[in-house]
Amino acid sequence: MMLDDAGFERNDKITGNEPAQRKDKSAERLYDREVPLNGTSGHTLLHDWLDGEVDVMRASEVEGKSKVELWTRINAESEMLRRRVTPVGVQQRIMASLPDTPGTTTSWWKQITPVSAIAITVALLAVGALIFQALR
Amino acid sequence: MTAAPLQNQGSQTLGGGSSTPDAAAPGIDADQEIIAKVLAGHKDSFGVLITRYSDPLYRHALGMTGSPDVAEDILQASFIKAYQHLGEVRGRFDAWVFRIVANSCKDWLKNIRRTHVSYDEDDQPSTYSTPEEEMDRNELRTDLQFALARLAPSLREAFVMKHVEGRSYEEMALLLETTVGALKMRVHRAREALQQLLEEKYA
Numbered sequence: 001m002m003l004d005d006a007g008f009e010r011n012d013k014i015t016g017n018e019p020a021q022r023k024d025k026s027a028e029r030l031y032d033r034e035v036p037l038n039g040t041s042g043h044t045l046l047h048d049w050l051d052g053e054v055d056v057m058r059a060s061e062v063e064g065k066s067k068v069e070l071w072t073r074i075n076a077e078s079e080m081l082r083r084r085v086t087p088v089g090v091q092q093r094i095m096a097s098l099p100d101t102p103g104t105t106t107s108w109w110k111q112i113t114p115v116s117a118i119a120i121t122v123a124l125l126a127v128g129a130l131i132f133q134a135l136r
Numbered sequence: 137m138t139a140a141p142l143q144n145q146g147s148q149t150l151g152g153g154s155s156t157p158d159a160a161a162p163g164i165d166a167d168q169e170i171i172a173k174v175l176a177g178h179k180d181s182f183g184v185l186i187t188r189y190s191d192p193l194y195r196h197a198l199g200m201t202g203s204p205d206v207a208e209d210i211l212q213a214s215f216i217k218a219y220q221h222l223g224e225v226r227g228r229f230d231a232w233v234f235r236i237v238a239n240s241c242k243d244w245l246k247n248i249r250r251t252h253v254s255y256d257e258d259d260q261p262s263t264y265s266t267p268e269e270e271m272d273r274n275e276l277r278t279d280l281q282f283a284l285a286r287l288a289p290s291l292r293e294a295f296v297m298k299h300v301e302g303r304s305y306e307e308m309a310l311l312l313e314t315t316v317g318a319l320k321m322r323v324h325r326a327r328e329a330l331q332q333l334l335e336e337k338y339a
Binding site: 046047050051066067069070071073074075076077078081082084085086087090091093094095097098099100101102103 | 174175177179180182183186187190191194195198199204208211212215216219220221222223224273276277280299300301302305323324327330331334335338
């Protein structure tokens, strides 16, 4: 069962039931919610620095050297991931697996023309009339 | 250390792009021309779109799933789906195909909330000078992935888009069809969660 960001089962929004139990209470309860919790998601200089709005010296002075060093390492790792490219051969594999013709429309209701809509309506009315006659 | 460690790169929305959502993005008209060609029967033209967008889409899938194999599969399935529904594209192809990939990643995470992740097929050249630095890097990489796996998909998505893909909040808002404020909140929460999980060992 999937929980949404507010920690409710999807059906609870409709039924108004109490929120369901979280899957992983210790980890997810704190991190899944959009609204700020006490002591978290406050606007800090660390976020400003990570968003490129203040320099590292200022962030280090206020937030502490250890936090800045941790995020420097995380950023270095992120930079490595940013250089990843699609492995060789994947693009060719995708091209080879494409069907012969692209889809133009897929939804059945998009394919109904006015003429076919009228024909379907007439047919349904005829069937309804026949049923009505049979039941009389 | 630079003052702005997360500056964007590239010039297009999917390439890690422009700083404003309404900025004229080069390639959009070209995308529409290519789509028209493909729909007219030139199947090979779809390869241009794959070449143009596969790298940022692959990085997103890799960041979200942590698995190169899964990322490849999601990329392939997403492009096939895009091809099958190409006639339904309204607006920007890059944003449309991004949402296909992003939804596939979140569906995968919903179905497999796994904690084991690795970039074991990392073929990137090392920038670390000593074996000790390389070991430290691998350890942090593993721990970071474990920590990311504990985040809710929406927080992980926001973190990956901001930190790994280097996107601006405006770009993210455009691609995810939400507000800059909501995304800032998600990124901040993801950072705080990761910091809480990692700082005991590293800070």
